[in-house]
Amino acid sequence: MYEHLEHYGVPKKVIEAMNVADRKLFVPEEYSSSAYFDIPLPIGFGQTISAPHMVGIMCSALDLSNGDKVLEIGTGSGYNAAVMATLVGDDGWIYTIERIDELAKIAKERFELLGIKNVTVVIGDGKKGLPEYAPFEKIAVTCYVRHVPKELTSQLTNNGILIIPVGDEYVQVLKKIMKVDGRLYEQDLMNVRFVPLI
Ligand code: SAH
Numbered sequence: 536m537y538e539h540l541e542h543y544g545v546p547k548k549v550i551e552a553m554n555v556a557d558r559k560l561f562v563p564e565e566y567s568s569s570a571y572f573d574i575p576l577p578i579g580f581g582q583t584i585s586a587p588h589m590v591g592i593m594c595s596a597l598d599l600s601n602g603d604k605v606l607e608i609g610t611g612s613g614y615n616a617a618v619m620a621t622l623v624g625d626d627g628w629i630y631t632i633e634r635i636d637e638l639a640k641i642a643k644e645r646f647e648l649l650g651i652k653n654v655t656v657v658i659g660d661g662k663k664g665l666p667e668y669a670p671f672e673k674i675a676v677t678c679y680v681r682h683v684p685k686e687l688t689s690q691l692t693n694n695g696i697l698i699i700p701v702g703d704e705y706v707q708v709l710k711k712i713m714k715v716d717g718r719l720y721e722q723d724l725m726n727v728r729f730v731p732l733i
Pocket of ligand 1: 584585610611612613616633634635659660662730
């Protein structure tokens, strides 16, 4: 389904994980016929499910591996969390925060329906991360911020990775922030377009 993502440098194991979670089950019924197009789609409440190539790029940049404990800010449809859940395996865990409780509930139902057991959906404001479950090997933010919240970098483990779109409503850069021995190293990956973190 997503073989073309190899052209974006997305590794095979990520593409395989994307094929496990059927994107059709994560979009509203009226968009079923577009579910496999490589475009973002509306999921209600003014929010969108990211385009498949963006999910592939974020999951690759996070370098997800077996056993990782991951925090996602912005559950949305739950698709990105479902792909990450496959990549971290049964020993890993995804905590995903969503501020719109209807979206969180629908995503939770999808995980139950699909038998995905290693995801916890938290309804709330992701700005401060999830200190009660920190630290995390990986943090993925799927809405843009103007400045990287310190609360998120402080919840990374040593050698942890944070992927986050930073900018304004016109221009955003997807940043990869790595924490090594307490120091943060930042890399700009590409220009992107996300909905805002509220
Ligand atoms: N990862 C999603 C795409 C999410 S779109 C997917 O795979 O479908 C971004 C989401 O971030 C939206 O659902 C929006 O409601 C949520 N969001 C925005 N600000 C937030 C905040 N402060 N805390 C938690 N979620 C937030």
